[in-house]
Amino acid sequence: xxxxxxxxxxxxxxxxxxxxxxxxxxxxxxxxxxxxxxxxxxxxxxxxxxxxxxxxxxxxxxxxxxxxxxxxxxxxxxxxxxxxxxxxxxxxxxxxxxxxxxxxxxxxxxxxxxxxxxxxxxxxxxxxxxxxxxxxxxxxxxxxxxxxxxxxxxxxxxxxxxxxxxxxxxxxxxxxxxxxxxxxxxxxxxxxxxxxxxxxxxxxxxxxxxxxxxxxxxxxxxxxxxxxxxx
Numbered sequence: 001x002x003x004x005x006x007x008x009x010x011x012x013x014x015x016x017x018x019x020x021x022x023x024x025x026x027x028x029x030x031x032x033x034x035x036x037x038x039x040x041x042x043x044x045x046x047x048x049x050x051x052x053x054x055x056x057x058x059x060x061x062x063x064x065x066x067x068x069x070x071x072x073x074x075x076x077x078x079x080x081x082x083x084x085x086x087x088x089x090x091x092x093x094x095x096x097x098x099x100x101x102x103x104x105x106x107x108x109x110x111x112x113x114x115x116x117x118x119x120x121x122x123x124x125x126x127x128x129x130x131x132x133x134x135x136x137x138x139x140x141x142x143x144x145x146x147x148x149x150x151x152x153x154x155x156x157x158x159x160x161x162x163x164x165x166x167x168x169x170x171x172x173x174x175x176x177x178x179x180x181x182x183x184x185x186x187x188x189x190x191x192x193x194x195x196x197x198x199x200x201x202x203x204x205x206x207x208x209x210x211x212x213x214x215x216x217x218x219x220x221x222x223x224x225x226x227x228x229x230x231x
Contacts, residue, residue, distance in 0.1 A: 006097035012102035023102045035105035038219040042109035045116040052088045054078040088150040108223040111143040118184040129184035132193040140198025
């Protein structure tokens, strides 16, 4: 049986409404997007890492970042993020997509690898270990979502609703009772819905910058150490 190609697709752009250009803001000595790239690249089971950004002139700057970190990049639709992901997967002949948010600087390669192993063993439409969903209490900021390219094609042909086009997996979550969604198990230390490590607002970044400086958090710091230091 031919091995399926597994790609991490990092969704990124400069035009965030809540916090413009947040992926380029500094956390410690590096940009947030550099934290995401460097920590994702430590995965043992990913075949490649891809930045999926828009075709707007202002997002061309991500080409330099992709080249500096030896990863791939795709320029696609601004508003139709679902199509951007599907086009990215098609262009790079991806079979399985690990969707990673560019505002999760502490994304963990161990979470990614556990997610990939879990998805390969369990027949489902989507698996996740990235946040509190379906009555779980998983810490927000270390994990991701995983799904086949085929499910993207299915969603793309099933909906024209604006919200479903703007958010890659919203159709799946909105129809979760009809879909086969599974939770990838995490260690007990990560079952804490009060912990949140993503960056939505400038206040989040200020808090994380103080944390990174105080505890010397870096690209190699494990999620276990991050949680222990934070608590």
